[in-house]
Amino acid sequence: GIVSVIFFILTIFFLNKANALWRIKQWWHAFSQPKFIPPTRQINLLNEWQIIEGRVNKGDEANIKLAIIEADRLFDDLLKKIGYFGDDMGARLKQISREQIPNIDDIWNAHKIRNQIAHQANYHVSQSDAKRAVLAYEKAFKQLDVL
Incomplete structure (x- = not known):
């Protein structure tokens, strides 16, 4: 009688809660995943990338430092x-696994060089x-299909 009605009402209540939690989980999953990269962005990236490569090939220290800063x-x-978030690039890089970008360790090293350039005026970086x-x-841009 009454116990069955209470169990029925509780079952409906908990099913609704489970559905709400499932929807929140789906929303979070969609929000936290990297998004589609529009093709027009790829064109802009290619133009900017050619400028960066030109700076590296010039070979003087000012241009190679600027190339690293711009690439970063x-x-x-x-x-x-x-869709990556965080207060700075380091926070965003921490969210990336080797499965997502196989050369993430190289990116970290490049980012550290960029930080040295930005924070130490007399930091010397070789062309190599x-x-x-x-x-x-x-390599990372190519792995992400934007170059």
């Missing part, structure tokens, strides 16, 4: 655009180190 900024902009850093970003 371009990669960070892409991370934000495809600059090429290695820029190549790391290039």
